Amino acid sequence: MMTAPTVAATATAAAPTARVELLIDGAWVPVCDLSHLTPGRGVAVLLPDGSQAAVFRDRHDRVYAIANRDPFTGAQVLSRGLLGTVGDRPYVASPLLKQRFDLTGGECLDDERVRIPVHTARVRP
Amino acid sequence: MTDSTEKPTVLLVGYGMVGHRFLEALAENGAAARLRVVVLAEEPRAAYDRVQLTSYFSGRTPEDLLMGEAGFAERHGYEVHLGDPAVAVDRAARTVTARSGREFRYDTLVLATGSYPFVPPVEGRDAQGCFVYRTIEDLLAIEEYAKGARVGAVVGGGLLGLEAAGALKGLGLETHVVEFAPRLMPVQVDDGGGEALRRTIEEMGVVVHTGVGTKAVAVDASGAAAGMSFTDGSELAVDMVVFSAGVRPRDQLARDCGLEVGERGGIRVDENCRTVTDERVFAIGECALASDGRVYGLVAPGYEMAQAVADRLAGGERTFTGADLSTKLKLLGVDVASFGDAFAATEGALEVVYSDSRSGVYKKLVVTAEGALLGGILVGDADAYMSLRPLAGTGNPLPAPPEALVLPAGLGGPVSLGSSALPDDAVVCNCHNVTKGTVRAAVTEHSCTTVPEVKKCTKAGTGCGSCVKLLGTIVNEELEASGVAVDKGLCPCFAHTRAELYEIVRVAGVASHAQLLEGYGREEARNGEGCEVCKPTVGSIIASLAPELDASVHILDGEQAALQDTNDHFLANLQKNGSYSVVPRIPGGEITPEKLIVIGEVARDFGLYTKITGGQRIDLFGARVDQLPQIWARLVDAGFESGHAYGKSLRTVKSCVGSTWCRYGVQDSVRMAIQLELRYRGLRSPHKLKSAVSGCARECAEARGKDFGVIATAGGWNLYVGGNGGADPRHADLLAQDLDDEGLIRLIDRFLMFYIRTADRLERTSAWLERIEGGLDHVRKVVVEDSLGICDELEALMANHVDRYEDEWAATLADPERLRRFVSFVNAPEVPDPTVKFVPEREQVKPDLELLFSEQDLLRSLDPDNTPLLEVRS
Structure with missing residues (x-):
């Protein structure tokens, strides 16, 4: 299903205690229990360097992480967007002006000049 | 007494608008200083704006209507005798006798006696309760008599007749207009224009009778008017009658002194406005029969005559040989314009007509076979008058095809007519100035097949987004035209609507x-x-x-939690820096001082920016997502509930203060607004729903700009539907009249549920009414006459909604699971988002946008090849 497994880790079979982790500077940083994530939605995460990430869970319990900052407005809001898929490409639509960002590569689907940072995420059982 | 001075004397008889213009022109060209100017006025006041007479009823005083500024006559040395009309002219002696008996000698006599209202010779026309509509005194008499009257009729459906009808309506009378011709304003507009006018005026509650003449006014035992009978045998019970069936030149004074008048009246003058009989006598304005054989009943030609005579007295050569009858007026709030060859009298003239009787718009352009403009008629929307009138009769080709010029400029047209009617140079997206041609080219030349692709290609629809629906129509039409099957599905996921x-x-x-x-x-x-x-x-x-x-x-x-847009997800409205605004419900806009204080305290304690909304409530801006539960805990505690400002659901029901306080109110609009707001609060719908209730026909709550608007009548409530403000304003249409409380609510229940069932996504009631087959008539059949037999079901759906309503915020505060989403960071819930900060402005706060842009953005903004994202301050 996934087209870009190198940038987003996937995991299934979420155990009740499964945890979501992000790869930051070569180390896995725990973020929250998977159960804190609603399928189809995201949460905001504060990273050690003070920057913010948006972490999402899809209906198949895969998790994704991108920068939380909406490059079109500067606001840290991408975690509050809705998930969607075009074909098998997962994306989040910005809650502000609705531009869509690929969750695996960070490309803006509505403006090819724009790309946002992506983090590697995984679910640790 | 005979006056004599060294200066030649100009005697002006008549001090109306044209007379005043004459005095102004004499002052402007310097002649006033060399002349002695005497004015004899019949009315007890100086010249006033007769065209604006009706505005007296909307609060302007007679003083407001005066033409000249205070001290006008004194400053120019004019001797003005008010309330002392001329009664006789002795041309041999060159004297005029006034009613007071005073005699004035003249070197030059200027007659500007105007006209008198024509009262058709019907039986009973002199009865008590019969009036004409010409002077402020007439108005005062009508106003006084109307206090004891219920029904009034105006004889004459021309310009002045409709003005008079507006006045009677404004006085609260049931108003009828009786016009002998088959249409209203027969002189200015054609049948189509008359029909548009009629419809709009009837919607205001004025009853229009055309094609019937008045036979007699019936008089009761006390000698007062009690009824009217007509040429078609019908009768009408009335308490007062206003005759406004045209005017006739007031030329009696001229006749009596032997000046030549026309067969149908009017003092005959030459191109200099000098009477053909006596070179020392001029006539100007409505009393004159101009050299082209016409009597002009409009003020503009009168002004031109006044200026011609004033010019002559200063030694000039200005003449008056005839005038354009072009006119633009607002009658009963309806724009009416007529210009050039409005009736296509020119040989070979062609007509291009746009007629939308539903919204009362009628536009006709008369053109030559080559496409040059000859004239036109505009009713309901006369915005184009200023740009079209100058083109009429010039022989120049029109800048755009005539059919494009009569179509509505906004988005209303394409919805009902199809966007194919819009010209290619029509601007579709105002934010980015994108024309229809550019959008079409995106489809035909850049192979875009969907709205998102067109948005990306042209930037249209990426600003405020109000044109996205129109974009969809254009894209579909363009694809259909090129033979591509059009997908009417909701989105890439569903082929269904x-x-x-x-x-x-x-x-x-x-x-x-x-x-x-x-x-x-x-x-x-x-x-x-x-x-x-x-x-x-x-x-x-x-x-x-x-x-x-x-x-x-x-x-x-x-699962519902995962489907909601961010506003619904956080039960608040997302703003540009990622903060939210909070709007507690204030039903009907009625609020106690205690609750106002709570809102003030909450705003103060959380540092929120407060603004009064257009929907009569208070918006509190600048809440961080993690503050929302604390803010709402305070609000719910004080008795507030969610205002659903974040939802596609009922927003507010505005109201005026209604009959409880207002001296004009006929129903308790506040009570009804509160009842409606509490009934429909929380109802999810295809788009937001707005409503208002006005306590009388003055419509202070602006109910006709709402999805469903209620206006009080003496007999109950009128329900209007499909109104809209915003980018595509539309007046709501009358769905039903004089409903009682129960009938009103039942009808709104059905209407809303039918809309929710059949509308497209994000389709407001206005666009829905325009789109669905059969339009308003169909909706009326379904919800009023129950033509589909679904009204019971629609009512049951609404009853269910009302029964199951709960306040979303109170319920959220009571549930830890629902509250869990209101954190800044899932891994650091105690840390507030450092990018949501505020700076002061006008004693409140505004978002600190600089925080939202990184150093990298700032550097990039200095690169001239990049559009700056942010202004860099030193």
């Missing part, structure tokens, strides 16, 4: 987006996530039908 999905959810009882996608989605979209279009749409449908589906009525429960 919103209305079809509503039926599937209702009939099949599918209460989950995932199930719906698996069972009914497009093949390629199944097993996917759905998208940002279908998720909120299905979420809204499930919320609307929740009671029937036995689903939770709380939109943040279960």
Whole structure:
């Protein structure tokens, strides 16, 4: 299903205690229990360097992480967007002006000049 | 007494608008200083603006209507004798005798006696309660008599007749207009224009009778008018009659002194406005029969005559040989313009007509076979008058095809006519100035097939987004024209429309987006996530039908939580820096001082920016997501509930103060507004719903700009539907009249549920009414006459909604699971988002936008090849 497994880790079979982790500077940083994530939605995460990430869970319990900052407005809001898929490409639509960002590569689907940072995420059982 | 001075004397007889213009022109060209100017005026006041006479009833005083500024006559040395009209002229002696008996000698006599109202010779026309409409004194008499009257009729459906009808309506009378010609304003407009005018005026509650003459005024025992009988045998009970059937030149004074008058009246003058009989006598304005054989009843030609004579007295050569009868007026709030060859009298003239009787718009352009403009008639929307009139008769080709010029400029036209009617140079997206031609080219030349592609290609629709619907229409029409099958599906995930999905959810009882996608989605979209279009749409449908589906009525429960747009997800309105605004419900705009204080305290304690909204409530801006529960805990505690400003649902029901306080109010509009707001609060719908209730026909609550608007009548309530403000304003249409409380609510229940069932996603009631087949008539048949037999069901749906309503915020505060989302960071809930900060402005706060842009952005903004994202301050 996934087209870009190198940038987003996937995991299934979420155990009740499964945890979501992000790869930051070569180390896995725990973020929250998977159960804190609603399928189809995201949460905001504060990273050690003070920057913010948006972490999402899809209906198949895969998790994704991108920068939380909406490059079109500067606001840290991408975690509050809705998930969607075009074909098998997962994306989040910005809650502000609705531009869509690929969750695996960070490309803006509505403006090819724009790309946002992506983090590697995984679910640790 | 005979006056004599060294200066030659100019004697002006008549001090109306034209006379005043003459005095002004004499002052302007310097002649006033060399002349002695004497003015004899019949009325007890100086010249006033007769054209604006009716504005007296909207609060302007007689003093407001005066033409000249204070001290005008004194400053120029004019001797003005008010209330002392000329009664005789001795041309041999060159004297004029006034009613007071005083005699004035003249070297030059200027007659500006105007005209008198024509009263048709019908029996009973002198009865008590019969009036004419010409002077302020007439108005005062009408106003006084109307106090004891209920029904009034105006004889004459021309310009002045409609003015008079507006006055009677304004005085609260049941108003009738009787016009002998087959249409209103027969002189200015044609049948089509008359029909548009008639419809709009009838919608205001004025009853129009055309094609009938008045035979007699019936008089009761006391000698007062009590009724009218007409040439078609019908009768009408009335308490007062205003004759406004045209005017006649007031030329008696001229006749008596032997000046030549026309067969049908009017003092005959030459091109200099000098009487053909006596070189020392001039006549100007409505009393004159001009050299082209016409009597001009409009003020503009009168002014031109006044200026010609004043010029002559200063030694000039200015003449008056005739005038353009072009005119633009606002009658009873309706724009009416007529210019050039309005009736296509020119040989070979062609007509291009746009007529929308529903909104009372009629536009006709008269053109030559080559496309040059000859004239036109505009009713209901005369904005183009200023640009078209100069072109008429010039022989120049029009700048655009005439058909493009009569079509509505806004978005209203394309919805009902198809966007193909819009010219290519019509601006579709105002934010980015994108024309229809550019949008079409995106489809034909850049192979865009969907709105998102067109948005990306042209930038149209990426600003405020109000044109996106129109973009869709243009794209579809362009694709259809090029033979491409058009997909009417909701989104890439569903081939169904919103209305079809509503039926599937209702009939099949599918209460989950995932199930719906698996069972009914497009093949390629199944097993996917759905998208940002279908998720909120299905979420809204499930919320609307929740009671029937036995689903939770709380939109943040279960799968529903994942379907909501961010505003619904946080039960607040997302603003540009990621903060939220909070709007507590204030039903009908009525609020106690205690509650106002609570709002003030909450805003102060949380540092929120406060602003009064257009919907009569208070918006509190600048809340961080983690502050929302604390803010709402305070508000709920004080008795507030969610205002649903974040939802596609009922927003507010505005109201005026109504009969409780207002001296004009006829019903308690506040009570009704509160009742409606509490009934429909929380109702999820295809788009937001706005409403208002006005306590009388003055319409202070602006109910006709709402999705459903209620206006009080003496007999109950009138219900209007499909109104809209915003980018595409539309006046609501009357759905039913004189309803009692119960009937009103029943009808609104049905209307709203029918709309929710059949509208497209994000389609306001105005666009829905324009789109659905059969329009308002169809909706009326369904919800008033129950032509589909579904009214019981619609009412039951609404009853269910009302029964199951709960305040979303109170319910959220009571549930830790629902509250869990209100954190800044899932891994650091105690740390507030450092990018949501504020700076002071006008004693409140505004978002600190600089925080939102990184150093990198700032550097990039210095690069001239990049559009700056932010202004850099030193």
